[in-house]
Amino acid sequence: MKRTLVPILAALAAVGLVYTLWGVFVVTPMDIELFFSQKIFYYHVPNWFVLFTAVVVAGISSLLYLKKRAPRYDDVATAAAELAVLFGAMGLITGSIWARAAWNAWWVWEPRLVTSLLIWLIMVGYVLVRRFGGTGAERLAAGLAVFGMVDIPLIYVGVNQGDRHPQAKVVKQLDEGTMKLFFWLSVLTYFLIFAALLLTRIQAIRAERELRVIHERGLDAGLLES
Amino acid sequence: MRRLILASFALLTLSTIAVAQPADPPPPSAPAAGAPAAGTPANPAAAPPAVPAATPPSAAPSQPPAGKDPALEARRMQCRAEFASDLAEMELESHQRSARLIATNERHVILAYAALWVLAVGFLVYQWQRQRELDRRIHQLQRDLDAATRDDKGPKGKS
Numbered sequence: 001m002k003r004t005l006v007p008i009l010a011a012l013a014a015v016g017l018v019y020t021l022w023g024v025f026v027v028t029p030m031d032i033e034l035f036f037s038q039k040i041f042y043y044h045v046p047n048w049f050v051l052f053t054a055v056v057v058a059g060i061s062s063l064l065y066l067k068k069r070a071p072r073y074d075d076v077a078t079a080a081a082e083l084a085v086l087f088g089a090m091g092l093i094t095g096s097i098w099a100r101a102a103w104n105a106w107w108v109w110e111p112r113l114v115t116s117l118l119i120w121l122i123m124v125g126y127v128l129v130r131r132f133g134g135t136g137a138e139r140l141a142a143g144l145a146v147f148g149m150v151d152i153p154l155i156y157v158g159v160n161q162g163d164r165h166p167q168a169k170v171v172k173q174l175d176e177g178t179m180k181l182f183f184w185l186s187v188l189t190y191f192l193i194f195a196a197l198l199l200t201r202i203q204a205i206r207a208e209r210e211l212r213v214i215h216e217r218g219l220d221a222g223l224l225e226s
Numbered sequence: 227m228r229r230l231i232l233a234s235f236a237l238l239t240l241s242t243i244a245v246a247q248p249a250d251p252p253p254p255s256a257p258a259a260g261a262p263a264a265g266t267p268a269n270p271a272a273a274p275p276a277v278p279a280a281t282p283p284s285a286a287p288s289q290p291p292a293g294k295d296p297a298l299e300a301r302r303m304q305c306r307a308e309f310a311s312d313l314a315e316m317e318l319e320s321h322q323r324s325a326r327l328i329a330t331n332e333r334h335v336i337l338a339y340a341a342l343w344v345l346a347v348g349f350l351v352y353q354w355q356r357q358r359e360l361d362r363r364i365h366q367l368q369r370d371l372d373a374a375t376r377d378d379k380g381p382k383g384k385s
Contacts, residue, residue, distance in 0.1 A: 030329070037331045040338045086349050093345070094338040101334035204357055211363055218367070223374040 009196035016189030023182035037101035040094055042183055046190035047091035048116070052152050053194065054084035055119060058126070059149025062142035071209060074138050077145055079201035081126040083194060084148075088120035115155045122148035 024042045031038035061077035064070070095113070096106050107113065122144055129141040218224035 035329045035331060037328075037334050039335050043339070043342055086345065090342055090345050093341045097334050097338040097341065101328075101331050201353070204353070204360060207364070208360055211360070211367065215367060218371060218374075224367075224370055 006196050006199050009192050009199070013189055013192035013196055016185060016192060020182055020186040020189055023178065023185065028178050028182050034102055037098060040098040040101070042186045043190075044091060044094040044098055045183070046187045047087050047094065048155075049187055050190045050194045051084050051087045051091055051119070052155075053191070054080045054087060054198075055123065055145070055148050055152060057198070058084060058123070058145040062145035066139065066142050066146075072206070074142070075202050075205045075209065076198075077142060078130055078205050079198050081123050081130070081141075081145060082201060083197055084123040085120070085127055086197075087190075087194070088116075088123060092117065092120060111157075112155055115151060119148055119151045119155065122151065 020042065024039055028039075028042075030036060031041075034041075058077045058080035061073045061080065065073035065077060095116075099108060099113075100106050126141050126144045126148070129137050129144060133140060215224065
């Protein structure tokens with residue numbers, strides 16, 4: 001089941017991607033305020049949904065790892081944090097391009113953007129600590145992931161501070177049935193991509209860890225040279 | 227025959243240039259005013275007519291400032307008044323152009339979707355390379371362990 005799950009998820013995600021692309025550019029009407037640039041919304045917002053999920057997964061797994069010290073939780077946290085960095089980068093870049101189209105500025109120091117950048121930087125910090133932290137970096141990184149998870153409610157509060165963020169307006173204007181349909185379909189597609197990537201990364205990280213363990217055992221048994 | 231074609235082509239080109247280039251308006255009463263007034267449009271089609279308008283524009287003061295050539299000043303006032311209406315038209319056109327640009331803002335949408343694809347493909351390629359490296363290490367370890375257990379002579383392989 002595990003072997004077939006990833007290809008099934010990837011195939012479903014590919015179909016969803018093609019279908020939502022067609023829907024976004026052919027079926028959905030143009031937004032009355034943001035016009036054509038609103039098409040960025042359909043893929044920009046799902047990026048953040050997935051980022052939040054990845055951060056929550058990393059945070060909860062890290063909490064479990066800190067409590068039980070079972071490496072499998074650490075594997076899940078590491079995989080989720082890497083994906084949080086990827087989807088966060090996508091969200092920040094597409095958001096910046098959309099801001100240029102909607103506000104005529106690449107970046108605005110408003111609460112939601114700043115907190116989003118902060119959460120992404122925390123996840124980048126997590127990945128860097130795991131990569132270069134050496135022995136004991138797992139616990140430090142787990143603490144960072146928990147800290148990142150706490151930042152998520154701040155972003156939700158940040159978007160409701162006034163009507164400056166274009167996304168707040170767009171969500172209110174999603175009256176058209178097809179707009180809502182293709183938005184939620186792209187969210188679903190993004191979650192399928194996330195699930196496929198997460199499972200793949202967990203398997204790879206687990207394999208790396210097991211390889212390290214076998215190598216150390218080989219060294220201890222005198223079968224291998226360091 | 228070839229020369230004839232070339233000559234007719236050259237003639238046609240010259241006549242086209244001559245037709246496209248409007249005749250210079252006769253100089254104003256003061257020939258010293260060679261430099262255009264500030265704000266004069268570069269487009270010759272938008273240049274003021276040579277003959278002054280019968281009714282002076284309301285924006286222009288009735289009397290030119292003292293110490294300057296009255297004819298030149300009158301001409302300048304007229305130019306400004308003419309330009310004001312042109313400017314209004316240009317502004318409207320500029321707004322309409324901006325509106326069209328916003329309504330069909332393909333540049334930013336293409337940029338955003340391209341960034342998404344580049345990042346996704348970059349991540350997949352990076353992960354694929356990591357996976358290959360992992361496979362290589364697993365095979366290396368297998369070879370080392372096989373060699374060590376087969377010979378049973380202590381440490382063998384290299385990691």
